[in-house]
Amino acid sequence: EIVMTQSPATLSVSPGERATLSCRASQSVSSNLAWYQQKPGQAPRLLIYGASTRATGIPARFSGSGSGTEFTLTISSLQSEDFAVYHCQQYNNWLTFGGGTKVEIK
Amino acid sequence: EVHLVESGGGLVQPGGSMRLSCAASGFTFSTNAMSWVRQAPGKGLEWVSTIPSSGGSTYYADSVKGRFTMSRDNSKNTLNLQMNSLRAEDTAVYYCAKDRVGDISVIDNWGQGTLVTVSS
Numbered sequence: 001e002i003v004m005t006q007s008p009a010t011l012s013v014s015p016g017e018r019a020t021l022s023c024r025a026s027q028s029v030s031s032n033l034a035w036y037q038q039k040p041g042q043a044p045r046l047l048i049y050g051a052s053t054r055a056t057g058i059p060a061r062f063s064g065s066g067s068g069t070e071f072t073l074t075i076s077s078l079q080s081e082d083f084a085v086y087h088c089q090q091y092n093n094w095l096t097f098g099g100g101t102k103v104e105i106k
Numbered sequence: 107e108v109h110l111v112e113s114g115g116g117l118v119q120p121g122g123s124m125r126l127s128c129a130a131s132g133f134t135f136s137t138n139a140m141s142w143v144r145q146a147p148g149k150g151l152e153w154v155s156t157i158p159s160s161g162g163s164t165y166y167a168d169s170v171k172g173r174f175t176m177s178r179d180n181s182k183n184t185l186n187l188q189m190n191s192l193r194a195e196d197t198a199v200y201y202c203a204k205d206r207v208g209d210i211s212v213i214d215n216w217g218q219g220t221l222v223t224v225s226s
Contacts, residue, residue: 001168031213034212036151043201043216044151048208055214087151094165095141 002026002090006098012106019075021101023088028068032092035064035073038100039084047086048073084099108132108215110202115220122192122224128185128217139205140159141213142187143223154200155187159208170196192224206212208219 003026013019023033031051036044046055048064051071061076075082083105088098107193126142142154155176157164165177175188185202202217 008171017195028124034211043193043218044213045216046214049206049212049214089151091211094167095143095156095210097143097151097153099150 001011002029002041002074002093002096004088004090004096004098006086006088008101009027009099010102010104012104014106015080015106016077019078019082019090019103021073021075021086021103023066023071023073023098024069025090029090029092031067032090033064033066034089034091035062036087036089037082037084038087044087075103108204110204110215110217112200112202112217112220113180115200115222117223117225119226120192120194120224123188124192124222126187126189126200126202126220126222128187130183130185130202130204133204133215135178135183137208139207139209139211140178140185141203141205141210142176142185143201143203143213143216144147144196145197145201146198149198152198156205156210157185158210165210186195189222192222194224196222197224198222 005024033051035048039045052064109131111129141156173191199219201219203213204215207216
């Protein structure tokens with residue numbers, strides 16, 4: 001099983017600032033990596049797939065990068081609606097999720 | 107617009123069974139793989155199972171293999187998850203999810219989830 005590790009567990013950021021979230025795979029997943037946003041009481045929402053392709057309707061302030069085992073989600077200028085939990089997921093070998101990063105207001 | 111609506115959750119005793127269903131609309135159901143993903147209270151997401159668009163070989167997480175059975179009816183746009191020999195650790199919100207293509211892949215749409223509680 002491919003283990004996905006996200007860091008940090010919690011990220012405190014002020015509105016308007018940049019947020020950088022990391023995700024590491026225990027073995028290469030090529031570019032088969034997705035990012036999801038989840039708000040309390042809601043289902044996850046797809047943000048990024050293929051490591052760097054934004055899903056339909058996702059604002060340009062969200063960007064993804066990386067390949068192999070190291071991936072990054074960057075939110076260029078945090079808006080109030082961006083405070084949430086972010087999950088990475090690999091789909092190269094079955095599906096596994098990281099433990100999540102909570103982005104909170106500083 | 108894609109719409110996925112789960113039903114069938116609730117309280118069940120350890121060792122019991124439960125059947126979840128998902129009604130899909132807003133897309134051509136027979137062209138996409140479908141998955142179940144669960145989330146225990148306060149925890150992260152855990153993949154449970156995926157069935158390809160054709161309904162052929164179904165994939166399961168080791169934690170549910172041999173206990174859960176996933177099926178689909180492409181004529182009715184419905185998905186089912188039969189859960190047997192339930193354990194306390196199966197307690198979670200279960201999400202019905204649409205894969206982006208015809209086989210296991212990234213999930214691009216999620217239902218709102220249904221809570222399954224396994225407790226005596």
